[in-house]
Amino acid sequence: GFAAYPHLHFQMQATPSIGSHTLKYPIAHYLLHGNTLSLITNDYPKLNDQVANILADASLAAAFNFGTGNSIAYSTNNKQLGNGRWLVEVDLGMNRYITDTKTN
Numbered sequence: 001g002f003a004a005y006p007h008l009h010f011q012m013q014a015t016p017s018i019g020s021h022t023l024k025y026p027i028a029h030y031l032l033h034g035n036t037l038s039l040i041t042n043d044y045p046k047l048n049d050q051v052a053n054i055l056a057d058a059s060l061a062a063a064f065n066f067g068t069g070n071s072i073a074y075s076t077n078n079k080q081l082g083n084g085r086w087l088v089e090v091d092l093g094m095n096r097y098i099t100d101t102k103t104n
Helices: 058-063
Strands: 027-033 037-043 050-052 071-074 084-090 096-100
Touching: none
Parallel strands: none
Antiparallel strands: 027 037, 027 050, 071 084, 084 096
8 A cells, every 4th residue: 555654565465366365474684673683584573563684795705605516625634523624516406515625
């Protein structure tokens, strides 16, 4: 509808058809404005809750951007762990994962 202030409409349906059954679907992560700012995970905002999206931090996003084929060398002071290299790979489902080249 028409409102004098920003507001959120969020609806998930069982199928793409008009009039399809509405599903109760949690939001993965959001900020809740109250007496303090709270991080909420896998929950449902309540009527009149003031919520906000979580903004990505550019430096963290860059630090954790592990591209397929990248390798990451590491070293430790632990003689049992020693030094090694991690390799970023991708499976047939296009999911990235990290392997330790010493153990795989």
